[in-house]
Amino acid sequence: MVITIAxxxxxxxxxxxxxxxxxxxxxxxxGVCVIGALTALGGxxxxxxxxxxxxxxxxxxxxxxxxxxxxxxxxxxLHPAVNRMRISMLVLDxxxxxxxxxxxxxxxLDYGVPTLGACFIGVISGVGGGILRDVLTHEIPIVLxxxxxxxxxxxxxxxxxxxxxxxxxxxxxxxxxxxxxxxFTVRLIALKYRWHAPKP
Amino acid sequence: MVITIAxxxxxxxxxxxxxxxxxxxxxxxxGVCVIGALTALGGxxxxxxxxxxxxxxxxxxxxxxxxxxxxxxxxxxLHPAVNRMRISMLVLDxxxxxxxxxxxxxxxLDYGVPTLGACFIGVISGVGGGILRDVLTHEIPIVLxxxxxxxxxxxxxxxxxxxxxxxxxxxxxxxxxxxxxxxFTVRLIALKYRWHAPKP
Amino acid sequence: MVITIAxxxxxxxxxxxxxxxxxxxxxxxxGVCVIGALTALGGxxxxxxxxxxxxxxxxxxxxxxxxxxxxxxxxxxLHPAVNRMRISMLVLDxxxxxxxxxxxxxxxLDYGVPTLGACFIGVISGVGGGILRDVLTHEIPIVLxxxxxxxxxxxxxxxxxxxxxxxxxxxxxxxxxxxxxxxFTVRLIALKYRWHAPKP
Numbered sequence: 001m002v003i004t005i006a007x008x009x010x011x012x013x014x015x016x017x018x019x020x021x022x023x024x025x026x027x028x029x030x031g032v033c034v035i036g037a038l039t040a041l042g043g044x045x046x047x048x049x050x051x052x053x054x055x056x057x058x059x060x061x062x063x064x065x066x067x068x069x070x071x072x073x074x075x076x077x078l079h080p081a082v083n084r085m086r087i088s089m090l091v092l093d094x095x096x097x098x099x100x101x102x103x104x105x106x107x108x109l110d111y112g113v114p115t116l117g118a119c120f121i122g123v124i125s126g127v128g129g130g131i132l133r134d135v136l137t138h139e140i141p142i143v144l145x146x147x148x149x150x151x152x153x154x155x156x157x158x159x160x161x162x163x164x165x166x167x168x169x170x171x172x173x174x175x176x177x178x179x180x181x182x183x184f185t186v187r188l189i190a191l192k193y194r195w196h197a198p199k200p
Numbered sequence: 201m202v203i204t205i206a207x208x209x210x211x212x213x214x215x216x217x218x219x220x221x222x223x224x225x226x227x228x229x230x231g232v233c234v235i236g237a238l239t240a241l242g243g244x245x246x247x248x249x250x251x252x253x254x255x256x257x258x259x260x261x262x263x264x265x266x267x268x269x270x271x272x273x274x275x276x277x278l279h280p281a282v283n284r285m286r287i288s289m290l291v292l293d294x295x296x297x298x299x300x301x302x303x304x305x306x307x308x309l310d311y312g313v314p315t316l317g318a319c320f321i322g323v324i325s326g327v328g329g330g331i332l333r334d335v336l337t338h339e340i341p342i343v344l345x346x347x348x349x350x351x352x353x354x355x356x357x358x359x360x361x362x363x364x365x366x367x368x369x370x371x372x373x374x375x376x377x378x379x380x381x382x383x384f385t386v387r388l389i390a391l392k393y394r395w396h397a398p399k400p
Numbered sequence: 401m402v403i404t405i406a407x408x409x410x411x412x413x414x415x416x417x418x419x420x421x422x423x424x425x426x427x428x429x430x431g432v433c434v435i436g437a438l439t440a441l442g443g444x445x446x447x448x449x450x451x452x453x454x455x456x457x458x459x460x461x462x463x464x465x466x467x468x469x470x471x472x473x474x475x476x477x478l479h480p481a482v483n484r485m486r487i488s489m490l491v492l493d494x495x496x497x498x499x500x501x502x503x504x505x506x507x508x509l510d511y512g513v514p515t516l517g518a519c520f521i522g523v524i525s526g527v528g529g530g531i532l533r534d535v536l537t538h539e540i541p542i543v544l545x546x547x548x549x550x551x552x553x554x555x556x557x558x559x560x561x562x563x564x565x566x567x568x569x570x571x572x573x574x575x576x577x578x579x580x581x582x583x584f585t586v587r588l589i590a591l592k593y594r595w596h597a598p599k600p
Contacts, residue, residue, distance in 0.1 A: 050455055052252075059314070065317075249449060258517070258520075259514070259516075259521060262517070337540065
């Protein structure tokens, strides 16, 4: 239950980010909904297809697309207000990234994916939606161009994988929370101090 | 049998639309074939991967790729004539959209996908190929930019889903035909009267 | 064992080609790694998803991503030297194309995909990574724009499929080697004499 609420919060935040990008490109209402939904649900969709869990959650649980599209419609009508909320958006986006990374890594481990593969699937869950958004709106994916977005996600995935052999549930939950906090914190610090990965 | 013939007609029409776009971008014969095939078969390929029906029909039944590629080669040699047929192309394309939406929604329901998810899979079956075509030829997908293309498809998918609990086969067939007619008609009316979804 | 070494060689070569493209686009270290990995492993990833072999090898065997990313990091630091090796890169790339085509076609046949579908899956295994690279770095896929790249791959896939009914293992191995040599040779001859598929 806690997980579902947190998960849907992440969906809502990523849907808002995708819808804002689509509005900026002057797409129509339908396009804004599609880009919003793909940004919110794309990472999980790729994750589920890759681990063989079909149909992906996006299609199996109506609350996911409904949340994403409702948010996209709201952004469509209110986008000047959404733009003014830019800072809170970035904070919420970091929370979504943290959450999706941790849930994605766990799900991959549950499906028997080996350690390193599970880390990558966690990162894909976190950043995949944003990549779809950028490809469809005709941009080089921002995640490929700058800063610690995906590296923050990778760090969290590694923490989850390292903690997977703990026996008790409480311990695993603490590790999961720690991993999520780590992604969130690294992402925000990287934003504040404009950390960048090396450039050629 | 009726379904297969109708299905292959849809494949042919979408292949022609993709090949025409590729010729306009001055791709070579191979590129025209690939884009033609992906436009015709891409929606169904994504559909089959998402519902876990692997390998997709594209790879399992040779008539699909052969139809798509034959049409692409014909368009490559005859494209000035194809351009002159633009109106009939739009009509045929609307028919293909109608057909793929209805078949896709049915297939998703058959694979146990819940109602709302089945609608989305129907729409993806209808519009997915065109999105692949636009991404590969370096355009923002047209379906995201304007008019009632995908909304027409969504309407048809909803009709199929609403009719799924009918007991008798005749009833379901009538519903399917009605859904297809509805997509076709809405799409053509939207074209004629230049309906648009709201713009920001 | 021979196959694994050859396979990892192909991964390394394609990773270098992807990383070089990413450096040219001035992506940061992370972006170079992602593009390098997707170029090297993307074709096989699509292949495995399409034939229903999940999770794809990329996620199930750590040597694949580690090889790809190590090469990407090396290219990132040494890219001026890599640029000077352009001719050897093209030769190695042709070898990678040959290898991935043959392995992909075999794997599809092993999973029960019919003949023509197996050919297409072989070609996708060979060229898919390069298409992902070009989409993500914002180019029209080069494979759609010119020369005999994919046709060379298709020729090799056809040879593998034709030889699949041989009874003895030695015969199949000889066919596989012949198919790989054919892709390699056609690709290099096409480069040297600037063969092109017809243009509209």
